[in-house]
Each structure stands twice: as structure tokens, then as C-alpha cells.
Amino acid sequence: MTEVRDGLAEIGRHYDERTPIGEEFREGQLHMWYWYDREDEATLPQAVHRVTRKVTDTLGLRPGEHVLDAGCGPGETALFLARQHGVKVTGVTVSGFELARARGRAEDAGLSDLVDFRYGDFMDLPFPDGSFDAVLALESLQNAPDLGQVLRELYRVLRPGGRIAFSDFSLGEPGEPERVEQFMTTLKLPVLPTLEEWLGHVRGAGFAVEEFTQCGPRVFGMKGKYLHAAMGQRDQVAGKFGEERLAEFSRVHRGFFVPRKDQIGYAIVCARKPR
Template identity: 75%
Template sequence: MAEMTANPTDIGKHYDERAPIGDEFRGGQLHMWYWYDRDDDAPLPEAVHRVTRKVTDVLGLRTGEHVLDAGCGSGEASLFLARRHGVRVTGVTVSDYELDTARRRAATAGLTDMADFRYGDYMRLPFEDGTFDAVLALESLQNAPDLPTVLGELFRVLRPGGRIAFSDFSLENPGGEPERVERFMTTLKLPALPTLHEWLEHVRAAGFEVEEYTSCGPRVFGMKGKYLQAAMARREEVAGKFGEADIAEFSRLHRGFFAPRKDQIGYVVVCARRPR
């Protein structure tokens, strides 16, 4: 399988192109959804928010802690943490659209004193050692051009005893029709697609102690048909806001995302701790 690398500017442009319409469909968040089964009638934004809760709950956040949202998207997850847990959140992104939107949402919510958003590359974080109590990374590590470097940076900026929680895609079934997975990786600009075991090995190699992990691909990528159904139900409404040409381009950009079979793409949630 061919490897692909992308610099922060490329990744920022990638999300600038996709985030506005993706935000509209998913209620302000860009990451994946979680449906229990085909009969689950949760709206798409609620299904997406389930992933936010699933990943952030394992952090065990306490009021007053300082959290780094590494690859913060348009800020909804950060604002959720500030409201629900009373924590301070610093979000970093390489997308200009996401940064502007996150700052605007924080101001509208009256949370600028608790949620600060900055343009920043997690390969070279502008923070002192041990700055944060916890790190959140919702589907952002997968775009790292050098995963060991990024995990090393996140380890560095965490205090001893600090926690990291992330969710990302994984390679679930490496055999058969690898070209489908390759189209998926190219579409999402993934330099690599680790298995669950490989994700855990990367985390441990960076010095973290893995405390919890789960693989829930069938309820995430396995429900891509429900996403398409939900998106099509709102297509005309969203086209009225953005224009038919933009919707058509958004669909074209995402075509490769749907190429893999349901059993080929997994989804992992991992929580680990920097040793005390």
C-alpha cells in the first residue's frame, strides 16, 4: 500500500475545503458518527456527538484542569468540555476556516475565557513541558506525517500523570481489495492506517501507559449507509445555503471515503497516561 505524506498547509487546505459543509451536516463537528444499529433513529448531529462523549468521558476530567484539543476542528468539542466539565481548553488547528469558526463560536457562547483557539502544528507545539492535564485528539493523529514525533510532543506537553484520549480509523481487514482502502486513505490524506495493535504500540513507544481502549468500527464506519441516508435527507436544504455546485464538489471530494467494505475500516478509542 502506497504511503502518502502531507505538510500542515496541505492538511489545513484539506479541511478548509471540507469543513463548512461537513459542519452543516454534522452539527458543527467533523468527526465520525456512532449508531447502535440500523434501527437507531438518532439524528446525525446526535450520532456524531456520541463520539465526542465516548472519547472525552474516558479522560476523567476535573473542574479547573487545562486540556489541549489537538486538532480542534471548529471548536464544538472544546466548548462542550468547557461547559460540561468546567475545564480550560486550548485548541490548535492548521485550518484557517476551523480557527475562525471556533473563535466565533467561543465568543457567541460567552466562553472565550475558558476556550482559546490558536493556529498551531502539533508536530511543533508552542507550549512548555507539562503545560496540560489532558490531551484530546478526535481523528487528528491519523493525519500526522510522523506519528512518533506527534505523540512525543503530546507526551512532552502533558504533566506527569496527565491523560490522553483519541479516536481514529484503523485497518480492520488487511486482506482483499486493498485498492478500496487506498482510495479511502488518499481521500482523507492518511499517511498510514494502523491496526488497533499498531496504534497501541505507537502509544506505548512514546512512553504512555495504555489504560483503556476499544474498537467500535461496526457502529461507526459500518454505519456509513445511515450517514448517506441522513445526508441525502438534508441535501436540498444544505444546497440552498451553499449552492448546488459546492454540494456536488463536496460529494466528489468524499467519494473515496465510501470505497472500502464495512469490514475493512475499524475505529479505535484509546486512553493512556503519562507515567507519574
């Protein structure tokens, strides 16, 4: 258990360092973007919000339901769910910065009665069996040291008939593994499953897979559009955080951009706990 907790502390530090500038570029969200093609004129925050909608729409949320946001980031996604669907959301994160940021957002938005954020390990959750109607995990499962364990834990806290939806990176075309290794090291990924391997992990935890898609070409495949959009915000972000801190942020993320566009996929999966 000590080894797992040490790993959690490392992931927490990773997001403490990454999130402040990362969310600045994305207006309160931290996950990937989605552009249809090079001519798509959506801004970076708009492209990021497309991923939010694509993943959360698969859950079919209903007013009054209780959602677990497993790896909630700086909180904007949970607030969107509460506003858009009238659901109660409990978010967990291992990042102290994200926790404070998310709680501040909820208070500023007047949504503290619907949205609750906690510091917590999604591999060992402090909730009774069947506590939630739905689970959302946006690019957070990939940091788990044991995918089987975290999926079984999320299965446990879902009620029978409850749904889980997640998005995560997946392994695309083979070749030049050193490029993929740099990508994984940058994001602190212990594994990078293929789409089929992701589905195998989900089914192995007891879930029935209901929907899945592989949209890597419109996500990682559009990394060039991200870089262009980020450069357009560079001076604004540098003015807030300083040139030195922005340069360090860029340096530690270089490995993210090393793989070819076809080497990194992006999987969206929705599954249900049988009744």
C-alpha cells in the same frame, strides 16, 4: 522541516475545503458518527456527539483542569468540554477556516475566558513541558506525517499523570487494498495502523495504555445510515452553499465510501503519562 510545513499547508487546505459543509451536516462537529444498529433513531448530529462523549468520558476530566484539543476542528467539541466539565481548553488547528469558526463560536457562547483557539502544529507545539492535564485528539493524529513524533510531543506537554484520549480510523479486515488506498487518499492519511499498531505507537511514546476499544461496526460500518441522514439534509445544505459546491463536496468524498464495512475500523484509546 520545510517538507513537514508544506504537508501542514496541504492538510490545512484540505480542512478549509471540507469543514464548511462537513460541519453543517453535523452541527458544528466534524468527526464520525456512532449508531448502535440500523434501527437506531438518533439523528446524525446526535450520533456524532456520541463519539464526542465516548472519547472525552475516558479522560475523567475535573473542573479547573487544562485540556489541549489537538486538531480542534470548528470548535464545538472544546465548547462542550468547557460547558460540561468546567475545564479550560486550548485548541490548535492548521485550518484557517476552522480557527475563525472556532473563535467565533467561543465568543458567541460567552466562553472566551475558558476556551482559546490557535493556529498551530501539534508536532511542534509552542507550550512548555507539562502544560496540560489532558489531551484530546478526535480523528487528527491520523493526518500526522510521523505518528511517533506527534505522540512524543503530546507526551511532552502533558504533566506527569496526565491523560490522552483519541479516536482514529484503523485498518480492519485485509483484502482489496485498492479500496483502502482510495479511502486513505480521500482523507489525506499517510498511514492506516491496525488497532495493535496504534497501541504500539502510544506505548512507544512512553504512555501507559489504560483503555481501548474497536467500534468500527458502529462507526464506519454504519456509513449507509450516514448517507441516508445526509440526504435528508441535502436541500437545506444546497440552499446555503449552492448545488455546484455541494456536488464537488460529494465528488471528492466518494473514495471515503469505497471500502467494505469490515475494512475500516475505528479505535478509541486512552493512555496516561506515568508519574
